[in-house]
Amino acid sequence: xxxxxxxxxxxxxxxxxxxxxxxxxxxxxxxxxxxxxxxxxxxxxxxxxxxxxxxxxxxxxxxxxxxxxxxxxxxxxxxxxxxxxxxxxxxxxxxxxxxxxxxxxxxxxxxxxxxxxxxxxxxxxxxxxxxxxxxxxxxxxxxxxxxxxxxxxxxxxxxxxxxxxxxxxxxxxxxxxxxxxxxxxxxxxxxxxxxxxxxxxxxxxxxxxxxxxxxxxxxxxxxxxxxxxxxxxxxxxxxxxxxxxxxxxxxxxxxxxxxxxxxxxxxxxxxxxxxxxx
Numbered sequence: 001x002x003x004x005x006x007x008x009x010x011x012x013x014x015x016x017x018x019x020x021x022x023x024x025x026x027x028x029x030x031x032x033x034x035x036x037x038x039x040x041x042x043x044x045x046x047x048x049x050x051x052x053x054x055x056x057x058x059x060x061x062x063x064x065x066x067x068x069x070x071x072x073x074x075x076x077x078x079x080x081x082x083x084x085x086x087x088x089x090x091x092x093x094x095x096x097x098x099x100x101x102x103x104x105x106x107x108x109x110x111x112x113x114x115x116x117x118x119x120x121x122x123x124x125x126x127x128x129x130x131x132x133x134x135x136x137x138x139x140x141x142x143x144x145x146x147x148x149x150x151x152x153x154x155x156x157x158x159x160x161x162x163x164x165x166x167x168x169x170x171x172x173x174x175x176x177x178x179x180x181x182x183x184x185x186x187x188x189x190x191x192x193x194x195x196x197x198x199x200x201x202x203x204x205x206x207x208x209x210x211x212x213x214x215x216x217x218x219x220x221x222x223x224x225x226x227x228x229x230x231x232x233x234x235x236x237x238x239x240x241x242x243x244x245x246x247x248x249x250x251x252x253x254x255x256x257x258x259x260x261x262x263x264x265x266x267x268x269x270x271x272x273x274x275x276x277x278x
Contacts (some may be wrong), residue, residue, distance in 0.1 A: 120265035209252035
């Protein structure tokens, strides 16, 4: 395993700075030049990325494609609603409960108003990612309009340094209703929240195009001896490290970042009434 291809617990991280250094140290310099330059201590400031253009495409989600009972993975843009095959068993729990007792001979009408808050969470975990100097800089959004609307996740999250991020949104549930209690009865009113969760895979394609230049300095005085200009990125961003050439392009390459998304969120509320004779 090379320094630019780090695997940790099934995760793979590829840093293009390390790949640039590998390429330069193996570059076929003339003997007189190679004897002068310091290949063991190339500073990051001597790597010029100003002419390198990096584009991250929109997040794509891998959705199950069920054919004849077999489940396969297919790539799809985020759907407006989650397909039923992606939903787990819905879970419900009581968020608020109150008892109204009527010991009179007349029917009572009680006004019930309450407000409760819950949190929705979304965990993004990258399993395969390309970085530049340790920086990720990927923007990943929720998997569907349903998760955005019900979970409160209305924005993309930027993953900069960490390969795993968890973000939460607060949801407010409001109950404003009338509870009618017959004489000689007590009524329990419960505010029940129904929750769902989503678990799936996502991909983000990163495209690299342009050029990179590296200054090589003298071992003795630190002056610039040579400059290596990499115009064809496919020379060092190769399939060995997960890069692939772009069709109809002479030098641009792409890398497919992969990860998992797990969201837990509320999707609805209801009121349940239980009457019991005193």
